[in-house]
Amino acid sequence: MNGLILLTGGAGYIGSHTAHALQQAGYQVLILDAFVHRQAYGKPSLATVIKGNLGNRTLLDNIFQRYPITAVMHFAGLIEVGESVKHPDAFYRNNVVYTLGLLDVMRAHGVKKFIFSSTCALYGNPHYMLMDEKHPLLPQSPYGNTKLAVELALQDYARAYDLAYVALRYFNAAGALPDHGLGECHQPETHVIPLLLRAAAQRAPFTVHGTDYDTPDGTCVRDYIHVYDIARAHLLALQYLESGQPSDVFNLGTGSGFSVRQLIDKAQEVCGIPIVVQEKDRRPGDVATLIADARKAATILHWQPEHSALDTILKSAWRWEMRMAKYHNDVKQEKFAA
Ligand SMILES: NC(=O)c1ccc[n+]([C@@H]2O[C@H](COP(=O)([O-])OP(=O)(O)OC[C@H]3O[C@@H](n4cnc5c(N)ncnc54)[C@H](O)[C@@H]3O)[C@@H](O)[C@H]2O)c1
Incomplete structure (x- = not known):
């Protein structure tokens, strides 16, 4: 019998897809989520969902007392880079203080396996490309x-408290599993693919920030990785820890990059709708190119991206956007009829 896995932030974008992957592999899933995006969907149907805040220590204690949790996957966090510049206090409280509180409660209840949602934002401006896990860590935002x-805390806790962890540094998560009612719905949405597809659906202009980067067509190049490939990596990381392997960090990306202009071209093809582009200046903090060297995850976790062809990502994201548009329309009509 597989264990019971606690997913903090499991009703969010990446957490909900991971809950689905875990359930398919026979794990039981318990979700703790504060629903900061006020999602009305995106919950895997078979998971137990507790609506609550990670900062509530009593709630955490009760959860660990009540449920025989065998490992924790920690997705919960505030994610919007621009907001972190304006409100670093909220980000340090939510992303650092609450995480340390979670680790304390895990320790008190003898739960020793932890998988952390980390990010390529740790690397800052690239010193070389492709970026491997040894690249200097110089984040450019709170x-x-x-x-x-x-x-850093995980490294120290692992040494002192017998914690076994895997930190997964995601590059750009994208795509969806629309047939399972799962997809991306951040509020506000700042990620390029949903913004691009919504612009197409609404026949509204799509803004390209910066066209003079040192890239083949002047726009930023990123490594897009399908959210279900990220979910599968969590499963492999869990099995890695369950087999007694040591704590480690892994990049999750494809090793290939696409520019914003390439995304636009492909999105027009997928949606069959011409996209009106408006060009604006660069945004502070955006770097020209970010592409992962993910060979370590391939070698050690035996992970390979299987769903991350750009076409597959965009088609799944487009179907999800269509589904969401229908959902919002139905809700509006129900309200109108009531
Ligand atoms: N989306 C990406 O491309 C990407 C890239 C790198 C890293 N990450 C990291 O992956 C994780 C998941 O990202 P996502 O895109 O799924 O974000 P998301 O916002 O969709 O999911 C995060 C979830 O955490 C919940 N949450 C936040 N604070 C909470 C709290 N105090 N208590 C309980 N629940 C709380 C939110 O309600 C939300 O459902 C985040 O930690 C993010 O920093 C995401």
């Missing part, structure tokens, strides 16, 4: 700093 703070 968001990135909070993730680095947790990774």
